[in-house]
Amino acid sequence: MAKGRVTVVDIAKAAGVSKSTVSLVLQGSPLVNEGTRAKVTATMRDLGYVYNRGAASLRQANGRSKIIGIVVNDLTNSFFAELAVGVDMVVQSAGFVQFLSNTGESIDRQREVIASMREHGISGLIVSPARATEAADLKPLVAAGIPVVVAVRNVPGTKVSSIVSDNRAGTYAAVEHLASLGHRRVAFLGGFPDTAVFDERLDGYREALSAAGLESPPELVISSAPSRAGGVDAIGRALSIPDRPTAAVCFNDAVAFGVCDGLRARRMEPGRDFAVVGFDDVIEAKTAVPALTTISVDPQGMGRRAAQLLLKQINAGKADAESIVNSVRLVIRESCGAKQKQSERKLA
Amino acid sequence: MAKGRVTVVDIAKAAGVSKSTVSLVLQGSPLVNEGTRAKVTATMRDLGYVYNRGAASLRQANGRSKIIGIVVNDLTNSFFAELAVGVDMVVQSAGFVQFLSNTGESIDRQREVIASMREHGISGLIVSPARATEAADLKPLVAAGIPVVVAVRNVPGTKVSSIVSDNRAGTYAAVEHLASLGHRRVAFLGGFPDTAVFDERLDGYREALSAAGLESPPELVISSAPSRAGGVDAIGRALSIPDRPTAAVCFNDAVAFGVCDGLRARRMEPGRDFAVVGFDDVIEAKTAVPALTTISVDPQGMGRRAAQLLLKQINAGKADAESIVNSVRLVIRESCGAKQKQSERKLA
DNA sequence: TTAATTAATTGGAACGTTCCATATAAGTCA
DNA sequence: TGACTTATATGGAACGTTCCAATTAATTAA
Known part of the structure; x- marks a missing residue:
């Protein structure tokens, strides 16, 4: 017609x-x-x-659109998917729409998508950066006055807002809990050692050990891919050392699940024969068998907060960097054996 | 400066x-x-x-942009996250960028985001529709000549392209396999009965049963939420009926995992004491213990194909509806007990 | 009454790009 | 020589909107 x-x-x-x-x-x-x-x-x-929003924002002063960009390093990881959902929620109800791209940890792809998003006139960017992202990758954005908030992983040497979770406090609480259950040899399993997140989590683990008067021999920290397969691998190596650990705090939930798999493959029941605690509290943590004791970080909430921060900066016009650290909490379920201990106590 | x-x-x-x-x-x-x-x-x-792509597409004939929209009903479900990743891959390398929004099964939200995407001048849309999506929701798009492909779930009465997986063939193969392992009472567990996907999977199940000369008593199909919790619930009910089933094909993997949880809670080992097969082949299916026998649908590949189809239509200018059904395949792992049977055979 | 105020509306210029038709310069052919 | 090509380059006009300054109509103040 x-x-x-x-x-x-x-x-x-x-x-x-x-x-x-x-x-x-x-x-x-x-x-x-x-x-x-x-x-x-x-x-x-x-x-x-x-x-026609395109025409509108063309005319409007400095072409500010109602688009924000979000780039994540691994959308197939439900942690980041939840993050994106959180962002989407507040962004949507503020009348914005989100460009989402997945970099799959490729720094080149990240550069491409950020450039592409700029061409489309995003008025802000939330990025969970790919490994090895440099300050230079975000520099042009901030120079152009486009607010940026980095989430989950920090980019060293950059002057943008950030929201990361309190990794140190998380593993500290985990170790503290395990120590209170009587564990004396606690391993740290999984994760790649070259990342800031790994370092922070490891720091919290070490601090808590020394605060509890326990030693932290280097052979008890075993790195591996931060995946389920990596967890299987790590627990295998952990159980082969002479003076076996009796508990482990894992780099993340994926590793923790792998550790559980590995234990079962050796006829050990997680929670009863070996205590394991994860990090992230992904959705499956609650319903898994045994339910995973883990550090809850609420990625969706983190996404929401990141989006709120970004919107604030967009509306303010001027973006002074602000860093917020997202507090975490230990949620005690079954895989650490605490519930079991409790019932034993009741019997006694 | x-x-x-x-x-x-x-x-x-x-x-x-x-x-x-x-x-x-x-x-x-x-x-x-x-x-x-x-x-x-x-x-x-x-x-x-x-x-400035905005200015460019304003001038260009009929304002065709380099943006495609993708809306999914539940991004926190890794199946749909994978789908989005698949779309992103091909869309990105074709020089497009994707608007992604999550509806969380809310039809209102879906309407909003589709409207918003139109305002931004998307040149195509891929949608995994929220439950109860009607043809009228997509009508304006196609009337405006914007190619649309619906994925995963069909929208009845609409004349747009679609890509769905071969649900019937999937459950058929599952039942066939279970029958060949000697099971005579096979349940169908989980899922909401008011959806097309459910009906198709149930059909395949029934056809295979009758093809194998088995009966399909109505008490053996037990619907529930298509989630892990729903699976726990469904297996609970399934085991309480007089003439217990010895195997189940589940609506999806989430349900199947729940079924495994429920079995363990009753001291039954999935694969050994009860055969379970899932549907979807989510990433965790391979690494779970026991590894899940399931119908593999390759959501990422589906996303890629959906995007390719969409791009084809965008480039062609004219979009005649095309429906492609994505073939699926049974992947045999441990939860159906086949591997076990095999080793028993070898011993015999 | 006129002047001043308020409420509602309006025409044109501008945003940054692409398209069209035309222009210039150089080379080629009779 | 003049009439063609061919290879490059160019000024406007247009896309759909918003903004500004200006206009009209209705109301109030003096």
Whole structure:
């Protein structure tokens, strides 16, 4: 029926007003008479008008759009998927829409998508950076006055806002808990040693051990891929050392699940024969058997907070870097054996 | 340093050519001399030029952009996250960028985000529709000539392209396999009965049973939420009926994991004491203990194919609906007991 | 009554790009 | 020589919106 798309001029013509008036209606300006407003909105509905945000933001000062970008390093990891969902929630209800891209830890891909997003005129960016992201990758954005918040992983040497979880406090609490259950040899399993997140978690583990008066021999920290397979591998090596650990705090939940798998493969039951605690509290942690004791970080909440921070900066116009650390909490379930100990105590 | 953003006019001025020439360079036109091209690209780099796609697609005929939209019903479900990743892959390498939104099964939210995406001028849409999505929700898009492909779930009565997996063949193969292992009472567990996907999977189950000469008493199909918790619930009910089933094909992997949990809670070992097969082949299926026998659907591949189909239609200009059904395959692991049977056979 | 105020509306210019038709320069052919 | 090509380069006009300054109409103040 229509030859081209319906524009404000078409609406104006049909409603018998000027395009300026239609524009005012579009923006909900109080300067327009209720009657005219009604007439115009009716015409818009009738003609099936769809707003052209591209044209709008072209005209608007400095081309600020209603688009924010979010790039994550691994969307197939449910932690980051949850993060994206959290961002989406607040971004959506603020009338923004999100460009989402997955880098799969590729720094080149990350560069590409960020460039592409800039071309599309994003007014802000949330990035969970790929490994080895440098400050230079984000520099042009901030130079152009585009607010950026990095999430989950920090980018060293960069002056942008960030939101990371309190990794140190998390593993500290985990070790403290295990020590209170009587464990004396606690391993740290999984993760790649070249990352800031790994270092922080390891630090918390070491601090808690020494605070509990326990030693932390280097052979008890065993790194591996931060995945389920990595966990299987790590527990295998952990159980082969002479003076076996009786408990482990794992780099993340994926590793912890792998550790459980590895234990079962050796006829050991996680929670009863060996205590394991994870990190992240992914959705499956609660329903797994045994339910995983872990450090809960609420990635969705983190995403929400990141988005709120970003929106604040977008609205403020000026973006002074702000770093927020997301507090975490130990949630005690079954895989650490605490529940079991408790029932034993009741029997005694 | 710069007061406003750098535009083609600035580049033209600095390079001593006209804006038209700059535009030609931008589009990689062969009409421009190599020398000028080099000079122009150099100036662009020097001045930190960033292309304004908004302005470009405003001018371009009918405002076709390099944006495609993807809306999924539940991004926290790794199946859909994988789907999105698959889409992202091909979309990215075709020079497009994706708007991604999560509806969380809310039809209102879906309407909002689709409207918002239209305003931003997407040139195509991939949607894994929320439950109860109607043809009317997609009608305006196709009327406007915007290619749409629905994935995973079909929307009845709509004339758009679709890509769904061969649900019937999947459960058929599962039942066939279980029957060949000697099972005579096979349950169908989990899922909501009001969906097309459920019906198709149930159909395949029934057909295979009758093909194997087995009966399919109604008490053996037990619906529940398509989640891990739903699985726990369903197996609980399944084991309480008089003539217990000895095997189950589950609505999806989440349900299957729940079923395994429920079995263990009753001191039954999945694979040994009860055969369970899932549907989807999520990443954890392979590494779980026991490894899950399931129907592999390769959501990432599905995403890739959906994106390819969409891009084809975008490039073709005209979009005749095409439906492709994604074939699935039974992958035999441990939870169905086949491996065990095999080793028993070897001993015999 | 006129002047001043308020309320509602409006035409044109601008945003950054692409497209079209035209222009220039150099080379080729009778 | 003049009339063609061919290879490059170019000024406007257009895309759909918003903003600004200006206009009209209705109301109030003096």
